[in-house]
Amino acid sequence: MGGLEEEKHARYIVSVEKKKDDFESLVIEHLRMNGAYWGLTTLDLLNKIGAIDADAVVSWVMECQDKDCGGFAGNLGHDPHLLYTISAVQVLALLDRLDVLDIEKVSDYVAGLQNEDGSFSGDMWGEIDTRFSYCAICCLSLLGRLSKINVEKAVNYIVSCKNLDGGFGSIPGGESHAGQIFCCVGALAITGSLHHVDRDLLGWWLCERQCKDGGLNGRPEKLADVCYSWWVLSSLIMIDRVHWIDKEKLTRFILNCQDKDNGGISDRPDNAVDVFHTYFGVAGLSLMEYPGLKTIDPAYALPVDVVNRIFFTK
Numbered sequence: 404m405g406g407l408e409e410e411k412h413a414r415y416i417v418s419v420e421k422k423k424d425d426f427e428s429l430v431i432e433h434l435r436m437n438g439a440y441w442g443l444t445t446l447d448l449l450n451k452i453g454a455i456d457a458d459a460v461v462s463w464v465m466e467c468q469d470k471d472c473g474g475f476a477g478n479l480g481h482d483p484h485l486l487y488t489i490s491a492v493q494v495l496a497l498l499d500r501l502d503v504l505d506i507e508k509v510s511d512y513v514a515g516l517q518n519e520d521g522s523f524s525g526d527m528w529g530e531i532d533t534r535f536s537y538c539a540i541c542c543l544s545l546l547g548r549l550s551k552i553n554v555e556k557a558v559n560y561i562v563s564c565k566n567l568d569g570g571f572g573s574i575p576g577g578e579s580h581a582g583q584i585f586c587c588v589g590a591l592a593i594t595g596s597l598h599h600v601d602r603d604l605l606g607w608w609l610c611e612r613q614c615k616d617g618g619l620n621g622r623p624e625k626l627a628d629v630c631y632s633w634w635v636l637s638s639l640i641m642i643d644r645v646h647w648i649d650k651e652k653l654t655r656f657i658l659n660c661q662d663k664d665n666g667g668i669s670d671r672p673d674n675a676v677d678v679f680h681t682y683f684g685v686a687g688l689s690l691m692e693y694p695g696l697k698t699i700d701p702a703y704a705l706p707v708d709v710v711n712r713i714f715f716t717k
C-alpha cells in the first residue's frame with residue numbers, strides 16, 4: 404500500500420493556497436480562514452510550513468478583521484464569526500505572529516458572545532452551539548484571557564449538553580455526534596473540567612465508531628469518514644481511552660484515502676480530495692504518532708511545539 408505521501412500532500416496544499424478560481428477554492432471562498440488553518444496546520448505537521456509566504460498570510464488575516472467589533476471573517480468583505488476568529492488566532496499562533504493582535508479587542512469580542520446561561524452565540528445573530536463554546540474557550544485560552552468569561556457557567560452549559568450515552572450534542576437534548584464531542588471534551592480539557600466526563604461510557608461510544616473498513620464514523624449507522632479520525636481520536640486521547648481503537652486498521656484506512664498521484668486526502672477511498680480531509684487525515688495520523696510527523700495537541704488542535712511556545716515561553 405505504501406506510506407504517507409508527504410511531499411505530494413504539501414505540494415497539493417500549496418497549490419490550493421495559490422489558486423483562487425478553481426472549484427475547490429470557490430466552494431470554500433466564504434470560509435477561507437478555516438481553509439488557511441487546515442492547510443497551514445497540515446504543512447506544519449509535515450514540517451513544511453516554510454513553503455508559504457508567512458507575511459502575506461498575516462496581512463490577509465488582519466485584513467479579515469472587523470475593525471469595529473474585533474472579530475474575524477471567513478474572507479475579505481464577509482461578516483465576523485467565532486468560527487473564523489478561532490482560525491485566525493490559530494493561524495497567527497502557527498506563524499508565531501500573535502504579536503500583531505490587539506489581544507484585548509479580540510478577547511472582548513469573544514467574551515461578549517457569552518450568554519447568561521453560559522452558552523456562546525457564534526456571532527451577533529445569536530445561533531447557539533457547543534462548537535461556539537469550544538471556539539471561545541480555545542481562543543481565549545490561547546490569548547491568555549479566559550478570565551474574561553464566566554468559566555463555571557460555560558462548563559455547566561456544556562455539561563447540560565451531555566447525554567445518557569456519555570456523548571454530547573450541539574445543544575441540551577441534541578444527538579451525540581463525534582464532532583460535538585470533540586468540542587465539549589476539548590473545552591472541558593482546556594478548563595480543567597474533565598471530571599464531568601464518564602470516561603468509560605464515552606470511551607465505549609467513541610470506540611464503537613470504528614467500522615469494518617477500519618475508518619471511523621461520527622455516529623451510529625453512518626459511513627466512515629477520514630475527518631472522524633480527528634474528532635474521535637482526539638476525544639479518546641483526552642479521556643485516556645485511545646488504546647480501545649485498532650490504530651493499524653485506521654492508519655490503513657487513512658492511507659487508502661490518499662490521491663497518490665496528485666496529493667491530498669479524501670473522505671473515503673477513491674473520492675475527490677479536499678483541504679479539510681487532507682488536514683484531518685494528517686492530523687489523525689499525527690495523533691497515532693505516525694513517523695516523521697509533528698505531534699498535534701488533541702485539545703488545542705495545534706502542533707504541540709506551537710502550544711508549548713505560547714504557554715511556556717512568556
Ligand code: GRG
Pocket residue numbers: 486489534537538581582583585586620621622625626628630634703704
Ligand atoms: C479547531 C479542529 C478545530 C475545530 C473548531 C468548528 C469546530 C471547532 C468543530 C466542528 C465539529 C463538528 C460538528 C464536526 C463535524 C463535521 C462534519 C463532517 C459534519 C457532518 O455531519 P453530517 O451529519 O455527517 O453531514 P455524518 O457523518 O454524521 O453523516
